[in-house]
Amino acid sequence: MDKIVPSDVLDTEPQQASAPQISDRDYVNSLARGLEVICAFTRSKPRMTLSDIARATGMTRATVRRFLLTLVREGYAETDGKFFALRPKILQLGYSALSSMDIWDVAQPIMDQLSDKLQESCFAAVLNGHDVIYVARATSDRLINVGINVGSHAPAHSVSTGRVLLAALPEEDLQQYLENVTLTKLTPNTTTSKVKLRNLIEECRLSGWCIVDQELEIGLRSISVPIRNADGTVVAALNVCCPSSRITPEEMRTSILTELMTASQAITAGLQK
Structure with a gap:
């Protein structure tokens, strides 16, 4: 699928521009790790515990817990106290890209x-x-x-x-x-x-x-x-x-x-x- 680069980060006309180089200073590590937590859920593993996700991502349980609880609070995930699962709202992230x-x-x-x-x-x-x-x-x-x-x-x-x-x-x-x-x-x-x-x-x-x-x-x-x-x-x-x-x-x-x-x-x- 073609990558979409927002026009506001380009310095020249669209037909002449190339994707900008991303420096370490601009890289948001916490966002990248949060996305990794989301991607840990699969068709074969739609519900997982903190320990399951920590093993899948290589992160600590404490780190995974903060990301998951943030997703729960924002409506992108749910939990019964032990298991976590993504909610349908997570599809909005994909729809935003596809609709453009x-x-x-x-x-x-x-x-x-x-x-x-x-x-x-x-x-x-x-x-x-x-x-x-x-x-x-x-x-x-x-x-x-x-x-x-x-x-x-x-x-x-x-x-x-x-x-x-x-x-x-x-x-x-x-x-x-x-x-x-x-x-x-x-x-x-x-x-x-x-x-x-x-x-x-x-x-x-x-x-x-x-x-x-x-x-x-x-x-x-x-x-x-x-x-x-x-x-x-x-x-x-x-x-x-x-x-x-x-x-x-x-x-x-x-x-x-x-x-x-x-x-x-x-x-x-x-x-x-």
């Missing part, structure tokens, strides 16, 4: 049309470390839609959006990901071999799309393609999720892939206007 990006203004109506045409759930995701974060969604008129919300995380290795985004990484970054990631087995279908995962990512690089069949959750199959900005850089992945009982892999490779590619190209074209 033209790509989502362009993408949302196209995703809505795609979901309406296919009568399936449609999502957009970006890479965040070893996970993907779903940043936009469109649901169909069906009574039952795939229950993935904006702000939800999923392990990149187990979803088609993740493999599309990993395929877009520079080789050095991909190698670093493969060296450091733990490939958790979420279903009997989940790929846990790093050699096999790399081969699947390479296939995605060549084909420009990816299908993942019930590796995140049994009964859920998905297909994704990259979303590119006006410069051709991959900034997100566009995804259609379907119950495996309703849509076959062959249907995903034909009719759904065609519509998905058309939608992705329409988003890119919209960004060039």
Whole structure:
């Protein structure tokens, strides 16, 4: 995802400016550590104790306690006295960034049309470390839609959006990901071999799309393609999720892939206007 630099910190015209250098004097260590506490919460660990978060961040319990109680007081977290968890208000931090990006203004109506045409759930995701974060969604008129919300995380290795985004990484970054990631087995279908995962990512690089069949959750199959900005850089992945009982892999490779590619190209074209 492109980094956004506020215009008030730039010294020249936007088209000529580059991001300012941040000195140690300007660096707010407490803010950085507070963000680290927030990022310690994951899909697999939505509720944690002080000790859990201290271990995850490498901070002392006393330091973590101050950050958590501040988050609780501001409404970004909650506690029952032992366990802490993030509250929905935390999503406002992400919405503020997303709402300022033209790509989502362009993408949302196209995703809505795609979901309406296919009568399936449609999502957009970006890479965040070893996970993907779903940043936009469109649901169909069906009574039952795939229950993935904006702000939800999923392990990149187990979803088609993740493999599309990993395929877009520079080789050095991909190698670093493969060296450091733990490939958790979420279903009997989940790929846990790093050699096999790399081969699947390479296939995605060549084909420009990816299908993942019930590796995140049994009964859920998905297909994704990259979303590119006006410069051709991959900034997100566009995804259609379907119950495996309703849509076959062959249907995903034909009719759904065609519509998905058309939608992705329409988003890119919209960004060039």
